[in-house]
Amino acid sequence: MPEIALQNIHKSFGKVDVIRDVSLEIESGEFVVFVGPSGCGKSTLLRVIAGLEDVTDGSVHIAGKDVTDEEPSDRGVAMVFQSYALYPHMTVADNMSFGLRMAHRPKAEIDDKVGRAAKILQLDQLLDRKPGQLSGGQRQRVAIGRAIVRDPKVFLFDEPLSNLDAELRVQMRVEIAKLHKTLGNTMIYVTHDQTEALTLADRIVVLRGGVIEQVGSPLELYENPANAFVAGFIGSPRMNFAAGKGLPGQRIAFGGIEFDSPVEIVDGNEVSVGIRPEHLDSETGVVLPLKVELVEQLGSTTYVHGVLETGETVVAEQRAGGCGLGDTIEVRFDPKKVRLFNAAGMRLR
Structure with a gap:
């Protein structure tokens, strides 16, 4: 049974079709990346899975349960956004534990979960600091930690590295890959950067105009593109x-x-x-x-x-x-x- 199953998802804003009849299955523990040009519908599709957008038609299933009409908090997912959205007056520990405290979880449980997440993300020496005292990469780790403490079935990342400089993006990309190996949770990651897609994904979903153009492993999409759009989008410099x-x-x-x-x-x-x-650097050939x-x-x-x-x-x-x-x-x-x-x-x- 797939961890996530999207069945004939259609999403419109007024007369504008943003997602058009998308069906997709994501297995438990997979790292799947949604990639495509701006406006292709990748973030909207992620928000549909999270429950932040209602579907116009179709259904969303998570862990075998139809969650199409359920609230985001009841879906067992945690989302990390492009903006860190941290409370500036709170410490790292308080930011990470905020959701648990609002749910009135026991203090011992909160301390344990925050401690474990901080150790995984190498934030254990920064728990008393406030966001203004952190680098961009550290702030993004805090935002990820806030998601980890919820023990979600599925992590959803919406272009989490786009606000970082080039060097930090590379570092955080490595850290997210390590995080996936450590936790083993299902992860869905949205980006317009095909380099991130190629280096992180078990499978890549290439979208254009609200339609899935091709789904496959990075190597499969690189070597066997289904069409010229995928061939030109995957690979740098482009084909x-x-x-x-x-x-x-x-x-x-x-x-x-x-x-x-x-x-x-x-x-x-x-x-x-x-x-x-x-492929234009051969010693032999035409x-x-x-x-x-x-x-x-x-x-x-x-x-x-x-x-x-x-x-x-x-x-x-x-x-x-x-x-x-x-x-x-x-x-x-x-x-x-x-x-x-x-x-x-x-x-x-």
């Missing part, structure tokens, strides 16, 4: 796309060259050819001439922005530098690494 055309003999014309198609293709059909920047427009040197890795003979721009990842602006270089790729998409953006297999 290169250029126009191609089917030729006789199962070959493809693209970027001023021809190569053997990795899948069956109809002669004369227009296709979109997708190649990831890291040669692709590229006129260099920009070189980004990032230590051990260089990203070369270039123009194909057909005028389309692509990015190639290079481990060895040496090219300059205006140079024409030859990059190589393995045709098996190419992903082809039809005019509707669907993957050709």
Whole structure:
């Protein structure tokens, strides 16, 4: 039995459809990440699970129970928001224990739960401090601790790291991953950052326009995207796309060259050819001439922005530098690494 089951969820605000017929099952102990561009409905879907938004149609089940009409406090979930929402006049310990105190839990129970959560989050030396005396990362840990003490079945994270600087985001990402391994609870995490999704998730749910485009493991989505949207969204830098055309003999014309198609293709059909920047650094394979427009040197890795003979721009990842602006270089790729998409953006297999 799945820990969470969403059945045909539809959510509208007036005449605007935000979530459209979404069905999804999340197993107990899974770390699932909702990812997609701004306005795709990922935070709304999270709030539907939490009970902070009513569904227009469909049902929400948690631990086998229909909770569609239940209050948030009765669903066995705890939510961590983008804003820390800490009480500035309270200590760390008081902020973490606030919900338990409002529920009139015994003091011994409160002290035990706060102590255990503080130890897990390395806050045990900061319990007497107030939020104004903490860093952004420490404040977010307090907000997470406030959720932990409730012993929820499910943790819901709504872009919890977006207010932190780049270095803190990396640190907190690691801490959240460790937290999941320590607690083993089901976690659902919303982000627009696909790097967070790839590094944290057991499974990723890619959303666009209130619809699920694809669900799968990070590696599955990276290597076998269902469509051009998923292919372009997952991976950094994003996948290169250029126009191609089917030729006789199962070959493809693209970027001023021809190569053997990795899948069956109809002669004369227009296709979109997708190649990831890291796949344009092969020592062997099909040669692709590229006129260099920009070189980004990032230590051990260089990203070369270039123009194909057909005028389309692509990015190639290079481990060895040496090219300059205006140079024409030859990059190589393995045709098996190419992903082809039809005019509707669907993957050709």
